[in-house]
Amino acid sequence: MAVAPVGRPSPEKITIVMREEILILDFGSQYNQLIARKVRDAQVFARIIGHDTPADQIRKVQPKGLILSGGPASVYDRGVPQPDRAIFELGIPVLGICYGMQAMAQALGGKVGRSTRREYGKAQLILDDTQDLFRSISENPTTCWMSHGDAVTDAPAGFAAIAHTESAAIAAMADRKRRLFGVQFHPEVSHTARGDLMLSNFVHGICGCSRRWDMKSFAGEAVHEIRRTAGEASVVCALSGGVDSAVTAVLVHRAVGNHLHSIFVDNGLLRKGEAEEVMDRFARKMGLDVRCVRAGDEFLRALKGVEDPELKRKRIGETFIRLFEREAKGLGSVEFLAQGTLYPDLIESRSAFGGPSAVIKTHHNVGGLPKDMELKLIEPLKELFKDEVRRLGAELGLDREFLSRHPFPGPGLAVRIIGEVTPERLEILREADARFIEELRKAGLYDATWQAFAVLLPVRSVGVMGDARTYEHVLALRAVTSKDGMTADWAQIPAEVLGRISSRIVNEVRGINRVVYDVSSKPPATIEWE
Numbered sequence: 001m002a003v004a005p006v007g008r009p010s011p012e013k014i015t016i017v018m019r020e021e022i023l024i025l026d027f028g029s030q031y032n033q034l035i036a037r038k039v040r041d042a043q044v045f046a047r048i049i050g051h052d053t054p055a056d057q058i059r060k061v062q063p064k065g066l067i068l069s070g071g072p073a074s075v076y077d078r079g080v081p082q083p084d085r086a087i088f089e090l091g092i093p094v095l096g097i098c099y100g101m102q103a104m105a106q107a108l109g110g111k112v113g114r115s116t117r118r119e120y121g122k123a124q125l126i127l128d129d130t131q132d133l134f135r136s137i138s139e140n141p142t143t144c145w146m147s148h149g150d151a152v153t154d155a156p157a158g159f160a161a162i163a164h165t166e167s168a169a170i171a172a173m174a175d176r177k178r179r180l181f182g183v184q185f186h187p188e189v190s191h192t193a194r195g196d197l198m199l200s201n202f203v204h205g206i207c208g209c210s211r212r213w214d215m216k217s218f219a220g221e222a223v224h225e226i227r228r229t230a231g232e233a234s235v236v237c238a239l240s241g242g243v244d245s246a247v248t249a250v251l252v253h254r255a256v257g258n259h260l261h262s263i264f265v266d267n268g269l270l271r272k273g274e275a276e277e278v279m280d281r282f283a284r285k286m287g288l289d290v291r292c293v294r295a296g297d298e299f300l301r302a303l304k305g306v307e308d309p310e311l312k313r314k315r316i317g318e319t320f321i322r323l324f325e326r327e328a329k330g331l332g333s334v335e336f337l338a339q340g341t342l343y344p345d346l347i348e349s350r351s352a353f354g355g356p357s358a359v360i361k362t363h364h365n366v367g368g369l370p371k372d373m374e375l376k377l378i379e380p381l382k383e384l385f386k387d388e389v390r391r392l393g394a395e396l397g398l399d400r401e402f403l404s405r406h407p408f409p410g411p412g413l414a415v416r417i418i419g420e421v422t423p424e425r426l427e428i429l430r431e432a433d434a435r436f437i438e439e440l441r442k443a444g445l446y447d448a449t450w451q452a453f454a455v456l457l458p459v460r461s462v463g464v465m466g467d468a469r470t471y472e473h474v475l476a477l478r479a480v481t482s483k484d485g486m487t488a489d490w491a492q493i494p495a496e497v498l499g500r501i502s503s504r505i506v507n508e509v510r511g512i513n514r515v516v517y518d519v520s521s522k523p524p525a526t527i528e529w530e
Contacts, residue, residue: 019208019221021352022046023063025053027071027099029522032187033133033486035067035097035199037385041300042200047383055086065207068100070186074150075102075112078462083107093135093179093206098148101173101182108156108180117167124320125171129162133174133181135201143193144185146170151184156412180207195454215439219251222380226255226338229378236375237319238330239264239290241278242408243341244381247393249288251380252338256398260338261331262288265323267316268296269412269426272434296325303414303421309530312421316411321373328375337375341382342389344485375513383483397484407485415530419458425473428511429456432475435508439501440479440493440515449491452479454505455518455529463513465506472513475505488522 022039025046026032039046044064051068058066065368066087085107088094096104103114125144127134144165152170155161161182163172172183181202187195203209226235237249252262261281266275275292283292288322302315321337328334381389386407393403413429414421441445455476463470477498482488502515512530518525 013038019045019213019217021061021063022065022067022203022207022209023053023058023061024048024067024069025051025087025100027051027068027069027103028073029099029187030099031188032069033385033484035069036343038188038196038199038486039067040213040385040388041196042203043213044203044207044209045213045383050081050153051081051089052289055084055090057146058087059090063092064199064209065095065203067089068094068096068234070100070147072375073099075099075106076150088178088180093202094181095202095206097188098184099184101184102152104182104470105154105156105159106178110152110159110402111154112225113153114151115149115151115167119167120148121146121166121170123165123167123185124165125165125185125260127163128321129160131162131173131204132176132196133162133183133487135205137194137197139193141189142289144187144195145189145191146185148184149205166476172228172250174508176439181206187519194360200509209490214341215388215395218388219254219392220383221318223255224249226378226380227250228335232259234259234261234331234333235336235338235378236331236334237262237338238340239278239282239288239342240410241270241274241281242340243393243398243403243405244342244389244396244404246282246340247381247389247396248338248340249282250286250393250398251359252398253288256437258289259506260289261328261334262290263324263327264290264292265320266292266296266517267293267299267412268318269414272407272430274369278333283310283398291327293323293327295319296322299414300421300423305420307419309415311395313411313413316414321375327376335376336378337373338380340389341380342387359443385486389482397413404447406446406449406453409528415528418491418529424511425456428509429454429472429475429511432512432516433455435504436477436501439497439504443494443497444498445479445491445493448481448483449479450485450488451527452477452491454478461514470513473511473515474479474514475512476516476518476526476529477501478518478529481524482522482527485527486522488527490519490521493517 024035030047036046106112122143123146124141126141151168155170155173157493161170162174165171168184172182187198207513235252235256237252239245264278279292282288299319302319303436306312390403401526409415417425435455440452457474458472459474462476479491481491482490505515
């Protein structure tokens with residue numbers, strides 16, 4: 001694909017479709033992102049917000065409906081998350097899930113108490129009413145996924161029980177006059193047999209949403225918003241060589257034309273041959289105006305002596321920003337920095353939009369940004385999951401081979417070296433990682449995995465090579481399957497392929513004498529080790 005530099009495009013070249021939106025109030029559930037994914041899969045935009053967002057603020061957004069997520073708390077304990085009671089008076093449909101149903105019941109005068117028998121795992125849901133929420137579900141009973149120790153014992157006035165299980169008399173409830181619904185189980189997880197249909201019934205049948213949110217409409221919205229935000233100012237785009245920054249660059253280029261200045265930073269933390277490959281792809285194949293800045297020494301100085309992964313990310317984030325600020329001064333009236341921040345970055349880097357969910361890790365381009373940065377941010381992908389970005393890239397004309405590349409973390413190999421980052425350890429990891437990926441491609445397994453990489457561990461082990469004792473590094477291999485990176489399973493690579501990979505690495509990469517394979521899923525682990 002060629003993207004030739006042009007002047008600022010005409011506003012008439014984009015189409016804007018009014019967005020219908022479902023807001024998800026975050027009460028701390030580990031499944032929040034799954035709720036958003038399921039709603040988006042139904043071609044309706046969904047966004048996670050804080051559980052205590054005032055009703056007046058929600059009214060201004062004009063959402064088509066609200067979903068109250070689950071959470072780990074008990075509604076009758078002190079200091080637990082509570083919604084603004086006025087959200088139930090907004091006149092829009094509300095669906096409470098697990099804790100969200102209990103919070104709704106308590107707020108509206110119902111009673112919640114300890115279950116006489118806790119329910120965890122699969123349960124048989126008996127549908128007492130197959131209107132609206134359970135419309136077109138022919139299996140009765142149907143399988144649902146429970147995870148609760150509390151239950152609604154008395155529904156609020158105006159509500160009726162519409163489903164039950166052996167242990168929960170009110171497994172689902174409805175006040176159809178006010179379009180308020182609650183389910184004790186989790187329709188968003190795959191273990192609930194018809195959960196997709198239940199959520200579709202809510203957003204389409206009850207909330208009245210149409211199926212018009214897709215990547216074509218998103219592209220129009222994004223270009224319009226970038227153009228409105230940037231005005232006549234110039235924009236610097238941080239190109240990493242990955243899919244996210246490439247899609248960001250194309251979107252911004254469509255919005256501001258030659259007011260975009262793309263900068264690729266070779267931070268010394270890239271994979272083998274990546275800097276040359278990136279410049280060739282963006283400058284020659286895509287026709288973008290890209291400037292390469294070699295800054296490996298600067299990043300290594302910032303990381304000297306640093307072992308804590310959070311501090312690594314913060315140091316890398318700040319170094320990136322200072323470098324872009326410095327480069328921008330030589331480009332004229334640059335006011336904005338565009339970067340490929342994704343929705344999972346926001347979810348994992350901070351308590352989700354003010355909610356009580358735990359911070360998993362700081363992403364260098366979110367929590368690692370300095371508070372006194374001079375450039376203002378443009379982040380057109382911050383509402384998208386990874387697979388949505390790939391679909392958006394296809395809509396924008398990027399080639400499939402590029403879009404299918406595995407994700408690569410912004411901090412690069414720094415978070416794949418456990419402990420201090422040094423030139424020696426970087427070189428060892430680069431060579432090992434290159435052989436791992438090469439063998440996966442040879443075996444036809446690269447496209448079957450979401451992400452695959454090597455991790456250099458901070459331990460050494462005794463080995464024997466050439467009849468002599470060795471005491472060298474241990475390398476871990478990590479490969480996972482996933483849809484969006486929020487949850488993942490370890491990839492079951494055939495033993496013979498792992499054997500070839502291990503043999504090549506130990507024999508060809510000086511400094512490694514032992515290779516191990518990571519068989520952890522996410523959760524409880526994360527995909528990256530740091």
